[in-house]
Amino acid sequence: MLMFLRHWAEARRGAIVPARSAIDPAAIAPCLSNVFIYRYLAETCDFALSLAGEEIKSFWRVPLEGRSMREILGGEEGELAIARGLTVVDTPALI
Secondary structure, X not given: OHHHHHHHHHHHOOOOOOOHHHOOXXXXXXXXXXXXXXXXXXXXXXXXXXXXXXXXXXXXXXXXXXXXXXXXXXXXXXXXXXXXXXXXXHOOOOO
16 A cells, blocks of 8 residues: 555655556556556536456456446445545545
């Protein structure tokens, strides 16, 4: 986790969150199976899953890429996940 956090902080370069292109998979190789990347969909105030590591995929056992948090989690859990995700959008934070 510390390896990932250091890389994330360095990749931010002063931005709230780092650009996806600033994340170097080789720098966090031991973490990749547990990493997921969502992109914010401002028009629907939701997040779409862009990338999911192997541990995440094996947990859900269904295709996740391209699905939104509302689709994946649904109901109150989905809304809570979106609220937490908005913290990342608005504040330098990791979830």
